[in-house]
Amino acid sequence: MAPTRFLFSILTKTTLRQLDKFFFGPDKTMWDLVRIGSGLTILLSLGLLGVSGNYERYYGHYGMLPRPEAIDVVHWPAFLFLMKSDPEWIWRIYWATVAAALCLTFGLWTRVAAIATFFLYVATIQRNLMSYNGEAGVLGFTLAALIFAPTPQRFSLDHLLLKKPLPEVTESWAARFLQLNICLMYFFTTAGKLTAQWDIGRGEIWYNITLCDWFRFPDAEWLRTRWMCWLIVNGSLLLEGSFAILVWTRLRLLLVLAMMSIHVVIIVLFGNALFFFNVATIAALCGFLKTIDFKWPKKLGDLMPK
Amino acid sequence: MAKLNRPVPFLQALLLCQQWTLFSEMSPFNFKLQYEIELIDGQVVPLRDVDRESAGKWEPAFFYNEPKTELNLYADPAAQRRYLEYLVRTNGIYASWIQRRTIFMRYQNVLTREQSATEGRHYGSDTIFVLDTY
Numbered sequence: 001m002a003p004t005r006f007l008f009s010i011l012t013k014t015t016l017r018q019l020d021k022f023f024f025g026p027d028k029t030m031w032d033l034v035r036i037g038s039g040l041t042i043l044l045s046l047g048l049l050g051v052s053g054n055y056e057r058y059y060g061h062y063g064m065l066p067r068p069e070a071i072d073v074v075h076w077p078a079f080l081f082l083m084k085s086d087p088e089w090i091w092r093i094y095w096a097t098v099a100a101a102l103c104l105t106f107g108l109w110t111r112v113a114a115i116a117t118f119f120l121y122v123a124t125i126q127r128n129l130m131s132y133n134g135e136a137g138v139l140g141f142t143l144a145a146l147i148f149a150p151t152p153q154r155f156s157l158d159h160l161l162l163k164k165p166l167p168e169v170t171e172s173w174a175a176r177f178l179q180l181n182i183c184l185m186y187f188f189t190t191a192g193k194l195t196a197q198w199d200i201g202r203g204e205i206w207y208n209i210t211l212c213d214w215f216r217f218p219d220a221e222w223l224r225t226r227w228m229c230w231l232i233v234n235g236s237l238l239l240e241g242s243f244a245i246l247v248w249t250r251l252r253l254l255l256v257l258a259m260m261s262i263h264v265v266i267i268v269l270f271g272n273a274l275f276f277f278n279v280a281t282i283a284a285l286c287g288f289l290k291t292i293d294f295k296w297p298k299k300l301g302d303l304m305p306k
Numbered sequence: 307m308a309k310l311n312r313p314v315p316f317l318q319a320l321l322l323c324q325q326w327t328l329f330s331e332m333s334p335f336n337f338k339l340q341y342e343i344e345l346i347d348g349q350v351v352p353l354r355d356v357d358r359e360s361a362g363k364w365e366p367a368f369f370y371n372e373p374k375t376e377l378n379l380y381a382d383p384a385a386q387r388r389y390l391e392y393l394v395r396t397n398g399i400y401a402s403w404i405q406r407r408t409i410f411m412r413y414q415n416v417l418t419r420e421q422s423a424t425e426g427r428h429y430g431s432d433t434i435f436v437l438d439t440y
Contacts, residue, residue, distance in 0.1 A: 051368065052368030057392075066392075132374075133374040184324060212336055214373055218428075
């Protein structure tokens with residue numbers, strides 16, 4: 001065999017082996033955190049929509065998008081809402097979604113609950129896209145990943161109450177789907193910011209953001225000083241932009257915790273409209289955490305990336 | 307590349323079609339959409355969202371998604387008209403009483419750092435844009 005052909009053969013085999021390990025190797029993802037975080041996000045937002053009457057305003061037969069007009073403009077999952085002319089029908093869907101999200105949060109019949117929650121949530125958002133917010137995009141792929149995640153999970157009623165044994169053989173592809181989606185999210189967000197108005201140099205866009213009506217502290221002048229603008233814009237771009245690459249290295253844990261911290265800071269600094277998006281993203285970021293990550297370190301050196 | 311950019315209705319329907327560049331576009335945050343009707347007797351009536359008003363001090367929590375809904379409405383003129391009709395119904399006004407409907411946007415101008423230092427304030431005067439009238 002010619003040396004180049006031999007080298008090519010070795011390279012192909014190694015790549016295929018690595019890819020096989022990457023997608024089908026054992027899965028140690030902390031699915032419990034992803035599941036509970038996503039379930040709570042849906043439950044809390046549904047609770048607020050239901051209590052306020054906003055659910056009827058968005059999705060009711062006589063709401064912002066009345067049933068006769070909705071038939072012509074919605075995507076097919078929303079037909080669940082339109083199939084009955086009884087105005088009370090939407091409340092049956094509401095309670096079904098609450099029940100499915102509760103089962104998902106507590107890990108009861110987890111896979112069925114994930115399928116039901118995914119479909120009902122998608123149907124709800126599609127019923128009126130005016131209610132679409134960032135969390136809808138994140139929950140879309142997170143719930144889809146949860147459908148295929150290994151079950152039963154450690155902290156679930158399936159395991160603790162129904163005594164179903166934990167799966168002995170697991171595969172990583174559901175986790176990889178979730179992780180790759182998150183990487184794409186940060187990558188495209190950064191690419192968009194770099195090509196749009198987020199100037200890398202001075203970072204004056206942050207000055208404008210601190211004066212927008214979504215910002216909680218418009219009177220805090222120190223938050224818009226020149227050095228703060230430079231630090232926040234370039235720091236967040238650097239972290240978001242490098243995440244998609246560096247998260248696959250030994251810096252994974254530090255990077256994931258840093259991104260979670262950024263999302264917590266956004267929750268603190270910005271109005272309620274961004275709350276659920278950031279909570280949903282933190283839940284999705286838990287998909288990068290492994291069950292072995294938080295074992296008590298034997299010595300201080302174990303905390304550092306190796 | 308053009309093929310990659312084609313819409314995939316199946317994925318869009320299931321919310322699996324990512325559109326993350328939306329987050330990176332600077333949205334015109336400092337604006338309010340306002341809806342107004344002129345009745346056949348010439349009276350001009352600003353429309354109120356009674357659901358939001360009835361929430362009182364709990365409005366920021368109960369209607370947490372409202373700033374994003376405003377952005378979604380801003381991007382969709384057909385949805386603006388549908389929302390106006392919703393407000394007409396919930397304000398107890400019959401469609402036959404209405405002569406003209408107007409949707410406008412009140413935009414609060416933000417001064418640049420240099421302008422702000424000169425004028426001693428961050429915000430300029432409001433600008434009103436008529437988005438739709440019919």
